[in-house]
Amino acid sequence: MAANSSLRSSSAVSLVLILSTILSSGSSTRTITNYAFSIKEATIKDIKLAFERNQLSSRQLVEFYMEEISRLNELLKGIIEVNPDALLQADAADKERKYKEPCSLPDLHGIPILLKDNIGTKDKLNTTAGSFALLGSVVPRDAGVVAKLRKAGAIILGKASLSEWANFRSLNAPAGFSPRGGQGKNPYVLSATPCGSSSGSAISVAANLVTVSLGTETDGSLLCPASFNSVVGLKPTVGITSRAGVIPVTPRQDTIGPICRTVSDAVYVLDAIAGFDSNDEATRYASYYIPHGGYKQFLNSYGLKGKRLGIVRNPFFQIAEGLGLGQTFENHLQTLRREGAIVVDNLQIANIDVILNFTASGEAVATLAEFKLSLNAYLEELVASPVRSLADIIAFNLKFPDLELIDKIGQEIFLAAQATNGIGANESAALLNLENLAKNGFEKLMKDYKLDALVTPRSDVSPVYAIGGFPAIIVPAGFDSQGVPIGISFGGLKGSEPKLIEIAYGFEQATKIRKPPSFNP
């Protein structure tokens, strides 16, 4: 109740800075132009412009977000830790901006960003995947993506909450819950799921607690919360962004990507974090996909023109129909056609039932073994840590049942992973099966019909992209009858980010469906 009444006053807090510029035309006529700028819903481009016009400083930006966090985070639980050095970083950015040409500064210069709590930072922030087991652990260095963000001048505002261990502890774990972060809430409908595991990243950008954020995806962890929180999630081709220094699930599928309010913000962030990192071998090969001049050039309002978009109705459109959103998505297909896309309807992905079944596809068998290997390798590399292996974490959970809610949540995924013993015959068979499912399913469909992207409601399609390391982007597409947001996703073959960005931006500019949350019960 108390939380609700404090929310009502929220609209008053929007910081509006108004600059009245008096333009003298040389004659006696004087024109007064008011540039109104609001931090709420501001894009990176808006903020850069406000910096250039001296309407805004990074310090004001960080102070605004800190105030909003102290007002709203108790309810939303989108953030685990705020960086004690964020204001220092803001002051440094403001100082640097004073003596450098605006065009010489990177796009993320002075922009606050929130990182999912599985992304390592070598600073005062902890990196814990939401678990008390890793509290006090010391990472050897910044994660590869964090090093790139710092180089781009971004301000690390803090760590976002998540489904503990990126949702790889137990099937009974509530989406968006971690012992350290508590239960993250969907800011549109508080009783609805925020989805996970990058829940806090999506909640926080949706509720304007930060400008932009990073999430991670193994299978749906970035796309699903973006869908449920009316924000844009961009899941890059595996290897385009470094996974070094990020608490892993499986290097075969893990990828780091932006969660932002707009496609253009997501693209600015991708430009900053994409590229080679000597600590992640996969970036060596995948950086071949990164276009000269970066991704910004594909923010093209006519990006849908001539694009071939595939529709697989079974089961994806049926899921939307079940939510009462069948007509919404039919209208979206009309919009895509109107904007010049060629919609290729009624397609099928071979073995789709198997691909969407974690057990049947082999994804479970392969991932359990890979998780144990890669998590143990991560823990061994830490400079200091209360736990050094998956076995230690399992023991920690049993020793501190109050903290870790062992009775309610359990840890059966951990136990199943602990029982694996490297990549044996079963795992090899599972890996081969996944490769064939991807090749004969999505990849074949895309090539047979010369498609640029597959279009689906929500993120239920995520295993299709996960098992092949394929990229996808999700954009706000509507709200159900309760007001819970839903996204539309566009997925493509490896390295197809330029096309996906054109398509997503074209759709977003033609529809502009996102609106800020109203915290309904």
Ligand SMILES: *[C@@H]1O[C@H](CO)[C@@H](O)[C@H](O)[C@H]1NC(C)=O
């Ligand atoms: C990190 O965790 C330690 C406890 O180990 C705590 O004292 C510290 O405040 C945490 N850092 C931040 C930025 O919250």
Ligand SMILES: *[C@@H]1O[C@H](CO)[C@@H](O)[C@H](O)[C@H]1NC(C)=O
């Ligand atoms: C998934 O596949 C397993 C067999 O591997 C089967 O037992 C289970 O019923 C399937 N689940 C669904 C939802 O079809």
Ligand SMILES: *[C@@H]1O[C@H](CO)[C@@H](O)[C@H](O)[C@H]1NC(C)=O
């Ligand atoms: C491999 O899979 C088979 C069939 O599911 C199972 O009976 C066997 O125990 C597995 N082998 C190992 C080493 O896990």
